[in-house]
Amino acid sequence: MDSNNFEGEAPIELRSLEEVEKLVRRLYLPGPFQEVSKIQDALQKIQRSQEGWRFADALLQSHDNNVRFFGALTFLIKINKDWESLSGEDANLLLDTLIQWLLRLVDGGIPKLVIRKLCSALVAYYLRPDITWKQPIRHLVQCLNEGNVVPNNPGEQGPSISSMISQLSLPSILVILWFSRGLAEEVKASGSSLETHKYYERVSANIADTVEVLQLTMVAVNHPGSTLFEESISCFHDWIGFAHRAWIDKALELDPLRPLTPLAMVALSNDDMYGVTVELFTDVLVNFPTFLTPQDLMSLATLLTNSKAQDIIARLKRGDHDVETMSFARLLIAYGDAAVQDLAEKADVQQFNQILVQLLDLLSCEGYPGVEDAVCDEALEFWMTYTEHLIDSLFSAEEPKPAWMGGARQRVVSVIEACWAKIRMPSSRVTVTWDADERASFGNFRRDVEDLLQSSYTLLGPDIFEKLAHLALQSLQTHVWSDLEATLFCLNALADAVANADLVDQILTRLFDSSLFADMMNKTLSIPAKTRQTAVTMITKYPEFFERNVQHLPPMLNFLFRSLEAPGLANVAAKAIASTCLTCRKSLTSEIGAFLLQYEVLSTLESVDAYVKEKVIGAIAAIVQVLPTERDKLGPFSILVQYVEREVASSKSSLQASKAEDYQASAVCALECLASMAKASATPDDVVIDLDADIQPQAQFWTEGEGAALQAQVVRIVKKFYGEINWNSDVVKASCQVLRPGYKENTPGLFVFPTIVTVGLVMASTLQTARLDYVLDTASAMLNRHPVESEFNMRHAATSFLIHVLNLIHAMEVNRAIDPDVNASGINLAAKMIPRYLHSMIRVPNIEKLFETTLVCLEAPDLMPKRAAADFWAAFVQKHELSDEDQQIVRAAMQQYGPQLCVILVRQIGGDGSRSELDTFAEPLKKVVFAQPLAKQWLANALDHEEFPSTNVGPTEKRVWLQKIMNLRGARGTNNVIKDFWIACRGTEYSYAYK
Structure with a gap:
């Protein structure tokens, strides 16, 4: 472009051009971030200035390629940002200027980046509205063929593209491909924008010319190493991506592009062109398989099963995971996913059968999954898809079942056999060399195999369960421990799938009648810890079996208690003991003495940690819970509490020896043991509660009778540690967990404490108390349900809690240490008082501080306090059955705070709040509209308030919105009306994203 003629402006002075060039060169040199940022700001101002057009033209004349690139970039930016400043003539x-520069630079050895940026500028030009450039590809070919800018006459046919392309140099042809790719990429990249839809028809008009170009350039496969072919494939790839987006919107037919597929497929057999082509077909198979015709898929199947393909599979099985083999594996898997129906139902077709064989071979490559074997997990995903297709077909098909189903089922069995071999644990000499990622990858593969087994049971039925059990017995007899572990792992995976109790009992009886438990306890056998661990896990997977077959409990429990002595097994064994006792508690009451003796021995072992003690003591408490009378429970509970007192004594010794960490550890252990007992001794969910029974004798037993002293002892332990070290989060949490299970109980018990215990714990908390939010949540839990306590005591407790919350709020304000979690928990606690304890709430001194705090939290940046405050007001503003005096107090509170609440809600819905918070604000707004007579007036004033955040809506829009809200009165659809108003207030930039 002649800078003297463009837009009639004066020519650029040489001095200013030199300054710009210097700035551009400095931009591409290493330098401090602040300096680079300043240079960028200066150059951006130049680009957006009125002289930016002339600067772009002048910079392209430079001999520095960085400067040239910046010139092309400036043209692109000006076209996208300042197009409206151009007249039709400009x-x-x-257009002529941009094409001239292409002609000057294309054969001059200029870097690809500069020329591609010019092509991007031409693409941007083409996508501007009201342009006369209707056949850009043909026009560019003509200009490159002539070596000059020829007139843009879209109505003239001129010579064919084929004849002109054959005369062009390689760089010129690449320019055409880059421009064509740019067209597809630009629209595809912004395909989610509503504005882009109108470009589809315009860009689609270039398909015919693009196909004509590609039909010529893709034959470059005959020239090994040709850049032209790679660019052609990439261009074809981009146009398929564009076609996918357009096809979804039903704006494009695929047939014009499909004739190019066979040309691309030929390159799969060419080593030099394989990489770029395999990427194309893998992507199409994964993201747009509909593009490929049945003939294309069959041709691909033939290529995937030829001798070269079989050679690659052999290399993969040997552990050769180079670029070629891995890309082939991904192509094969992508084909499997795309053609899964044909592969399943037409396995008699030679190519399909061979592909299934190869996909099965991918599960048999050397190495461990996720470590040496990088393809096994992806192959397993295909077989998951395959199995799901079989299951869908099984349920949708009418009798008789399809003839192909039998062979397909057998293939799934082969897959499971291959997976079984892959999940076998390596020796410790191998695993010690793995890093964390490799360990995680191998573990993920095993979990995926679990998923496959669970899915396949629907298809294969009891046969697979019985086959695995038989394999486990074989491995046990031959002492092949890695095989045994893999088989037990598979049986564990099927635990939730097998519904036939008789079948489970029949098969597992053979397994548990074998030497399994005896061998696992035999220290003379070199059994890997993982095998023993998986055997222990099996007990937790089939608890109902032991509940139905109590004769297996003694050897199993003996095995578990022996396993507690092994550091690698202790935790999983303790968990198994806990789950077994919980499930089989009624069958174990006669063994309580033996359990207590076992714990006596266990507690003396230094190797036993707190987790094991907690689980085992909870297991014993679960058995004690089902004893017939409270007096029967007292003795065993007393012994268990004595064991806890040992931890208390140990903590004292540690404190006297100035061993602070040991002191805290013993305290946590004692409290967690009590919490475990409390949880385990709770009434099971399946127990029928006799609501007519007289609970008074039981209540007296634990509050005034023989059990009162034991309950007081438990309370003393909790108070001691909570009072001494409530800055320790584990101590605080465990203390609360001792109390919580009793809140759900309908009958008194050792761990059903009077409300004064919880009140005392809450009132003892300060801002320095760890997990203060958890303490307040515990108070909420008590208010939510504590059926044993009297109404008077509960009201007193609620009042005490609220007074303490107000004190905490005041303390946070004084210390300027607002904790969002504590704020949220305190507000939630207040909300739990509505409506049951509303009478008490409104009479608490300084209650106005609660209302003010919740209003502040509605606008706070932290999400949890905001939600808690919204829930509080949604509960408070509703109509409640109260005395006249209470109604008057509540009405006065609403008159004072209702207008403020509406101002805040309207301000948030009017644009201050985020999109994700609208449902949170909707709830209190709906309740206000439904329950408060003055709601319309309050909302109208809020809409007219000077702090309303948006200028995008006027009085009419506000009035219409208010009318809709009032008409709906909290009904369905209110949230949508609120969302639409928020969008309108935010402005048009949000409308595309949320409409």
């Missing part, structure tokens, strides 16, 4: 002149 636009035509700009």
Whole structure:
């Protein structure tokens, strides 16, 4: 472009051009971030200035390629940002200028980046509205063929593209491909924008010319190493991506592009062209398989099963995971996913059968999954898809079942056999060399195999369960421990799938009648810890079996208690003991003495940690819970509490020896043991409660009778540690967990404490108390349900809690240490008082501080306090059955705070709040509209308030919105009306994203 003629402006002075060039060169040199940022700001101002057009033209004349690139970039930015400043004549002149620069640079050895950026500028030009450039590809080919800018006459046919392309140099042809790719990429990249839809028809008009170009350039496969072919494939790839987006929107037919597929497929057999082509077909198979015709898929199947393909599979099985083999594996898997129906139902077709064989071979490559074997997990995903297709077909098909189903089922069995071999644990000499990622990858593969087994049971039925059990017995007899572990792992995976109790009992009886438990306890056998661990896990997977077959409990429990002595097994064994006792508690009451003796021995072992003690003591408490009378429970509970007192004594010794960490550890252990007992001794969910029974004798037993002293002892332990070290989060949490299970109980018990215990714990908390939010949540839990306590005591407790919350709020304000979690928990606690304890709430001194705090939290940046405050007001503003005096107090509170609440809600819905918070604000707004007579007036004033955040809506829009809200009165649809108003207030930039 002649800088003297463009837009009639004065020519650029040489001095200013030199300054710009210097800035551009400095931009591409290493330097401090602040300096680079300043240079960028200066150059951006130049680009957006009125002289930016002339600067772009002048910079392209430079001999520095970085400067040239910046010149091309400036043209692109000006076209996208300042197009409206051009007249029709200027636009035509700009097109000629851009093409002139292409012609000057294309054969001059200029870097690809500069020329591609010019192509991007031409693409941007083409996508501007009201342009006369209707056949850009043909026009560019003509200009490159002539070596000059030829007139843009879209109505003239001229010579064919084929004849002109054959005369062009390689760089010129690449320019055409880059421009064509740019067209597809630009629209595809912004395909989610509503504005882009109108470009589909315009860009689609270039398909015919693009196909004509590609039909010529893709034959470059005959020239090994040709850049032209790679660019052609990449261009084809981008146009398929564009076609996918357009096809979804039903704006494009696929047939014009499909004739190019066979040309691309030929390159799969060419080593030099394989990489770029395999990427194309893998992507199409994964993201747009509909593009490929049945003939294309069959041709691909033939290529995937030829001798070269079989050679690659052999290399993969040997552990050769180079670029070629891995890309082939991904192509094969992608084909499997795309053609899964044909593969399942037409396995008699030679190519399909061979592909299934190869996909099965991918599960048999050397190495461990996720470590040496990088393809096994992806192959397993295909077989999951395959199995799901079989299951869908099984349920949708009418009798008789399809003839192909039998062979397909057998293939799934082969897959499971291959997976079984892959999940076998390596020796410790191998695993010690793995890093964390490799360990995680191998573990993920095993979990995926679990998923496959669970899915396949629907298809294969009891046969697979019985086959695995038989394999486990074989491995046990031959002492092949890695095989045994893999088989037990598979049986564990099927635990939730097998519904036939008789079948489970029949098969597992053979397994548990074998030497399994005896061998696992035999220290003379070199059994890997993982095998023993998986055997222990099996007990937790089939608890109902032991509940139905109590004769297996003694050897199993003996095995578990022996396993507690092994550091690698202790935790999983303790968990198994806990789950077994919980499930089989009624069958174990006669063994309580033996359990207590076992714990006596266990507690003396230094190797036993707190987790094991907690689980085992909870297991014993679960058995004690089902004893017939409270007096029967007292003795065993007393012994268990004595064991806890040992931890208390140990903590005292540690404190006297100035061993602070040991002191805290003993305290946590004691409290967690009590919490475990409390949880385990709770009434099971399946127990029928006799609501007519007289609970008074039981209540007296634990509050005034023989059990009162034991309950007081438990309370003393909790108070001691909570009072001494409530800055320790584990101590605080465990203390609360001792109390919580009793809140759900309908009958008194050792761990059903009077409300004064919880009140005392809450009132003892300060801002320095760890997990203060958890303490307040515990108070909420008590208010939510404590059926044993009297109404008077509960009201007193609620009042005490609220007074303490107000004190905490005041303390946070004084210390300027607002904790969002504590704020949220305190507000939630207040909300739990509505409506049951509303009478008490409104009479608490300084209750106005609660209302003010919740209003502040509605606008706070932290999400949890905001939600808690919204829930509080949604509960408070509703109509409640109260005395006249209470109604008057509540009405006065609403008159004072209702207008403020509406101002805040309207301000948030009017644009201050985020999209994700609208449902949170909707709830209190709906309740206000439904329950408060003055709601319309309050909301109208809020809409007219000076702090309303948006200028995008006027009085009419506000009035219409208010009318809709009032008409709906909290009904369905209110949230949508609120969302639409928020969008309108935010402005048009949000409308595309949320409409």
